[in-house]
Amino acid sequence: MARAAVLGRLTWRVATVAAVRDETSTARTLVLDVPGWPGHDAGQHVDVRLTAPDGYTAVRSYSIASVADGERIEITVEQVMDGEVSSYLAGVASVGDPLEVRGPIGGWFVWRAAQTEPVQLVAGGSGVVPLMAMVRARSAAGSGVPFRLLYSTRRPESVIYRDELQGRASDGLPLEYAYTRAAPDGWPRPPGRLDASLLAAATFPPADRPTCYVCGPTPFVETVADLLIAAGHDAGRVRTERFGGQ
């Protein structure tokens, strides 16, 4: 068995919250110091385990937002209604608090700098998190591979990483927003769901043979993946990551 493929069994590590950053009124980024963290690829996730005083435990998966940086990782958590883990992470956890994490996890919904094909990213809501890791990883690696990002969000104020995305768009990242509930004044399209015509206008055509990464709530991912395949993208190059609203 080749060295690179053998990872060993995964164990829980105790991380410490090193910093907290508000991204929107409901989402925030937690910067975690994880002793012994082995590094990760863009798109991978971590499992976070919370344990109550009575021993009850809850485990949730969160995408890693940051590029590999020693023993430090960042996750961005959107608070979901009645979410027993997200409520704590997005609202209560503070600097110095310990958290159990295990990872990195996943080898399929991943972008590596060795890839040479164009990359189409399609985000729904906080599904932008692992895609942001890919954008950051491309930049950190100095990769010249063409990337495009289509980001579907409810309204302008719910955009995560807004300032950074603005900067990256100014630096040449083709970035398109699709607003589903409320659009900025003067926006060319009325708010609404992503459809085939917007997808065709804002993404690489199938002839460019991009790898497509689609991340968001399950219904969003189902819709976008079906539209991409109907438009002529090879199903084998449409990689999806759904998240349930837990």
Add this chain to the structure above:
Amino acid sequence: MTTLDGNTALDGNAAGGDLRTVFALDVTAATGQCAGCGNTGPLGSAQLYNRAPGLILRCPRCDAVLVRLVAAPGRTWLDVRGLTYLQFATEEDPG
């Protein structure tokens, strides 16, 4: 893509952590063949049903059960009879 009961399915990606408690390799990037319909693909693209005492991975084409993993205190059961094989990449990473 279809799901068995509404929108409760996730991608196999999300099973990576639990599968790594029994496998020393990342299984989500491994290619599996469905014993039901012969479809092949990465387990990360299978459909994951995890709102249950264990987790179930189903074939994205025919919905057949590929993998069941159930953990109880001190014991774990793994059923992979829905797969005819799993293929892992074993080349050295060029990087």
